[in-house]
Amino acid sequence: MYALVDVNSFYASCEQVFRPDLWGKPVVVLSNNDGCIIAANAEAKALDLPMWKPLFQNADLIKKHQVTVFSSNYPLYGDMSQRVMETLSTLTPALEVYSIDEAFLEVPETEKDLQVYGQQLRKRVHQWTGLPVGVGIAPTKALTKVASRMAKQHRDRSRNVFVIADEATRVACLKELPVENVWGIGRKISQRLHARGIHTAWEFTQLPDVWVRKELSVVGLRLKRELEGIPQLDLEISPPAKQMIGTAKSFGHNLEDKGLIQEALAWYVAEVAMKLRRQQRVAGKLTVFLETNRFRPEDPQYTNQVVLKLPVPTDDTPELSHYAKEGLERIFRPGYRYKKVGVWLSGLVRPTAVQQHLFDPDPQPRRSQLMQVMDELNQKYGKATLRTASAGFRREEWKLRQEQLSPRYTTCFDEILQVG
DNA sequence: TCTGGGGTCCTAGGACCC
DNA sequence: TCTGGGGTCCTAGGACCC
Secondary structure (H helix, E strand, C coil): CEEEECCCCHHHHHHHHHHHHCCCCCCCEHHHHHHHEEEEEEHHCCCCCCCEEEHHHHHHHHHCCCCEEEECCCHHHHHHHHHHHHHHHHCCCCCCEEEEEEEECCCCCCCHHHCCCCCCHHHHHHHHHHCEEEEEEEEHHHHHHHHHHHHHHHHHHHHHHECCHHHHHHHHHHHHHHHHHHCCCCHHHHHHHCCCCCCCEEEEECCCCCHHHHHHHHHHHHHHHHCCCHCCCCCCCCCCCCCCCEEEEEEEEECCEEEEEEEEHHHHHHHHHHHHCCCCCECCCCCCCEEEECCCCCCCCCCCEEEEEEEEEEEEEEHHHHHHHHHHHCCCCCCCEEEEEEEEEEEEEEHHHCCCCCCCCCCCCCHHHHHHHHHHHHHCCCCCCCCCHHCCCCCHHHHCCCCCCCCCCCCCCCCCCCCC
């Protein structure tokens, strides 16, 4: 048996843990750049605030109901997430961290009463972190997703824990679940299923295997089996190696100046290269892309990307930065107002698998020591304390908008919560 | 002032070559 | 002159997730 544990309205709940004055009041959290509403607590959801819609389009509603608004504070959420995962790992032999606010657990075989086990998970996470979680328990991962959804819908009855352990419950849940809400079935696939007259998860499981295999590939077939209660997906306890790592963020303002865009890009490269080193990989390819603001059709539009093949795979920030700059030079066109720049690293391999360049073998041992020192310092004193000169000193001119940021309660001593 | 997410993987189709 | 399959590599865009 598996359990899926997810934190209710994770970002909003993290903010509320440190603000008892907001308990019972509507709270929302914004996307990067304070653009869209991406999380809302139960009180805010009750106001029908639309998710993934720009904040300014809902300004009236926010004001009228005195909704408290936060910029996203990822250091805080990341830290709270780690605490939740550590708490959960005390109650299970095996745990898969599925996302920042969700984990799949193996239910210990000694647990006889699954409802009681679910309540125990909830209680301990709440005691140790202050966060409310829901629990879905079922024989397959896909079914735990279904159960978790039921736990939310039937909050009062089941007290945030829902168990699918027998055939009658499984069938009843699937008959109730619209097919577009099944984990792994998105907008496009559900359209195709609707066209065939399939509207519930149950109807999906009644389709012939051959059709599912042909139309939705092995992925669809695996999902069908999972919903039937036949496990196809194991827990991924150590996450599989990534195929690519990257970042792309919008600027606080649209930018025309190449120098500023270059600075932002160098900053993102440093972030991504550090992730790369942490995963003990080197990158063989680097992609740079650049975009204007597509929501301003009155502005001239331009978007482009370029892939650079590196002569020797590397994890060295200055070197990657150099290639990123070269990529930007190639695709930058003056006269546009740019909104976003991004960098992706791919062709990731272990450093030991790298073949040195035949005519220019320069392993640069001192360079990798420098990177190690840089990572340690930045870990200790904050992101980009030590950085390459190309990352510049004008961050104020391009950085994300974060006007409603909460303090770093858990990761910075100066901003720790004071009681009294 | 002026607002519009971020991350990862997959697939279709084109270019090129044998 | 016209026809043929099949492989690799690359890229753009699609799809899904939270």
